[in-house]
Structures are given as structure tokens and as C-alpha cells.
Amino acid sequence: MTRIFDVIFSVLGLVVASPVLLFIYVAGLFDTGSPLFKQERVGRHKKPFVLVKFRTMTVGTASVATHLAASASVTRMGAFLRRTKLDELPQLWNVLKGEMSLVGPRPNLFNQSELIVEREALGVYTVRPGITGLAQVAGIDMSTPALLAETDAKMIRELSLPMYFKLIFQTIAGKGSGDRVVH
Template sequence: MSRIFDFFFSLVGLVVGFPVFVILFIIGLFDTGSPLFRQERVGRHGQPFILVKFRTMRVDTASVASHLASSASITRFGHFLRRTKLDELPQLWNVLKGEMSLVGPRPCLFNQEELIEERRARGVLDARPGITGLAQVNEIDMSTPVLLAETDARMLASLSVGDYFKYIFMTVAGRGSGDRVR
């Protein structure tokens, strides 16, 4: 059932949000010269996929987990995108393609081996990664891999249609601040 919701809401979001995407893309061109950020992430069953976001850090920033990146790497426009969560909008494309869900565990990098193992042990990798979820609305990020994997597993074990919409609305309302940056 969630795949039907994912497909419908991501399609509507991409169509209705198109003018916003264009404006953010143009501003991003002036901000970094390369407004879209693409990065290989761990997907369902541990398979790789390319996640797409609006770029919030300088182009020359090392490809590491956000909590390991320097806050000095975030651009002024990037701070705005992160605070408003608008940097996540291009992931609607990943959701439409079936690589992600609106609600699920946030996709990690392949070099986050401890988190991958914790998620594998708890069956979390059997689910599509998501844009938001229980961990995100409770500000649990990838800097605490065991807690994150436990929270992801708890969410997946009890995820209902009501929870699906609750996590989306909580995220849109501003709950959770995303991954910390040092």
C-alpha cells in the first residue's frame, strides 16, 4: 500500500513543485555552480542507487556522512535549504522510480559499515530507504549507528498507514533537523 502512496504523492509533488524546483535550481546555480548533488547510497537489500538532492555544501566537499563533514562547507543558501528541508525535494524522483519511499530508514553511504551491519542484523535493509521516518522526526542521525538501526527496525516493525502520514506531516511541520554537521 505504501508503494501506491509513494508513487502518487511523489508524482504530484514533482508536478506541483516544478516551479519551486526551477527556482531552487537557478539559485543553486549561482550558489555553487552545480545545484544538484548525486551520491551513491545503500538501497533496498543493500543494492546501490544514486540519491539526488539539492546541493547544500561546496562542490569540493569530501564525500562523507553529514555528521563527519565540516559545517564550514555548507553554503548560505545550503543553510536555508537544510533548515526548510527543501534540499530533499529532488528525492521525490528517487521515490517515483521506486528506489526510495517517502517513509523509511534514511539511506546511508557504503563506507558507513557499522550502520550497514547493524541494519542488516535487524532486517532494516529489506525495506526501501526513505526521505523521513521515526529516527528523523526524533533527531536520531547516523552519528549513532546502533540507536539509528534499532529505531529504524522498530519503525518498520510497526509502520501503519497512520504512521506513514504522521511522519510526513511531522517532517513538513519542521520536526527533526536532519543529520548533524560538526
Template sequence: MFRVLDFVFAFLGLVCGFPVLLIIFIIGLFDTGSPIFRQERVGRNKKPFVLVKFRTMSVDTASVASHLASTSSITPLGGFLRKTKLDELPQLWNVLKGEMSLVGPRPNLYNQEELIAARDKCGVYDVRPGITGLAQVNEIDMSTPELLAQTDAKMIASLTLANYFTYIIQTVSGKGSGDRVKG
């Protein structure tokens, strides 16, 4: 049932949001010259997939978790996109393709070994990663791997249709601050 909802909402989001996506893309061309950010992430069953987002950091920023990147890497447009969470919109394509869900654990990088070990212990990789979830709306990010893995496992075990919509509504209404970036 969640997969059907994911597909329908991702499709509608991409179709209805196309004008916004196009405007952000064009502004992004002037901001960084490369408005789309692609990065290999750990997916369901630890299979790799390429996550797609709007670029919020300069092109030469190291490929590390957000909490390890410097705030000086964030571009002016990127700051706005992060604050409004509009940088996440292209991930609807990942959801449409079945690589992600709207609700699930945020996909991590392969070099985040401590998080991978903690998530392995909790069975987090048994589900599709998501755009939002319990950890995101409670401002728990990848800088606290054990807590994140436990929160992800709790969300997976208790995910209901009501929780699915609750996490989406809380995210859209601005709850949670997204991934932290060090000062």
C-alpha cells in the same frame, strides 16, 4: 499500498513543486555552480542507487556522512535548504522510480560500515530507504549507528498507514533537525 501512495505523492509533489524546484535550481547555479547533488547510497537489499538532492555543501566537500562534514562546507543557500528541508525535494524522483519511499530508513553511504552492520542485524535493508521516518522526526541521525538501526527496525515493524502520514506531516511541519553537521 505504501508504494501506490509513494508514487502518487511523489508525482504530485514533482508536478506541483516544479516552480519551486526550478527556482532553487537557478539560485543553486549562482551558489555552487552545480545545484544538483548525486551520491551512491545503499538501497533495498543493499543494492546501490544514486540519491538526488539539492547541493547544500561546496562542490569540493569530501563524500562522507553529514555528521562527519564541517559546517564550514555548507553554503549560504545550503543552510536555508537544510533548515527548511527543501534540499530533499529532488528525492521525490528517487521515490517515483521506486528506489526510495517517502517513509523509511534514511539511505546511508557504503563507507558507513558500522551502520551497515547494525542495520544488517536488524533487517533494515529489507525495505526501501526513505526520505523521512521515526528516526528523523526524533533527531536520531547516522552519528549513532546502533540507536539508528534499532529505531529504523522499530519503525519498520510498526509502520501503519497512520504512522506513514504522521511521519510525513511531522517532517513537513518542521519536526526533527535533519542530519547533523559537526561544528
């Protein structure tokens, strides 16, 4: 039901935001020398896919969940991109390719075994992961695996077209804290 909106909005988003994407890319060349960040994540049915984001941390930062990363590794530009959620824009490409949805559980890393167990038990991997979701607008991140999995499962059970749009608009309006980094 939401796939058609995913395709329409990801195409529109990529076209409309292309000047912003280009600007952030060029600024990222000066910030880190490598503006795009690619990382293997757990997708639908636990199949791996490569998530694309704008880089917010220094090159060479350990591949761990954001809440485990040191705040010193976040660049000044990266802090701005995280706060405004602009670092997520390249994921529109993942949505267009069908690896992700605009709304769904945030895709985790394969080394987050506790979260994988919790999500698997609740059937969270039966849907495409998303750029945003109920947990994100509620400020729940991957540092609380059981709560995150329960919130994801609740969203999957209750997801309707109005809720899909509500979560997108809440994210655009800045609701939620984004990925937490230890200070």
C-alpha cells in the same frame, strides 16, 4: 501498501513543487555552480542507487556522512535548504523510480560500515530507504549507528498507514533536526 501513496505523492509533489524546484535549481547555479548533488547510497537489499538532492555544500566536499562534514563546507543557501528540508525535494524522483519510499530508513553511504552492520543485523535493508522516518522526526542521525538502526527496525515493525502519514506530516511541519553538521 504504501507504494501507491509513494507514487501519487511523488508525482503530485514534483508537479506542484516544480516552480520551487526550478527556482532552487537556478539559485543553486549562482550558489555553487552545480545545484544538484548525486551520491551512491545503499538501497533495498543493499543494492546501490544514486540519490539526488539539492547541493548544500561546496563542490568537492568529501563524500562522508553529514555529521562528519565540516560546517565551513555548507553554503549559506545550503544552510537554508537543510533547515527547511527543501534540499530533499529532488528525492521525489528516487521515490517515483521505486528506489526509495517517502517513509523509510534514511539511505546511508557504503563507507558507513558500522551502521551497515547494525542495520543488517536488524533486517533494515529489507525495505526501501525513505526521505523521512521515525529517526528523522526524533532527531536521531547517523552519528549514533546502533540507536539509528534500532529506531529504523522499530519503525519497520510498527509501520502502518496512519504512521506513514503522521511521519510525513511531522516532517513537513519541521519536526526533527535534519542532518547534523559539526560546528
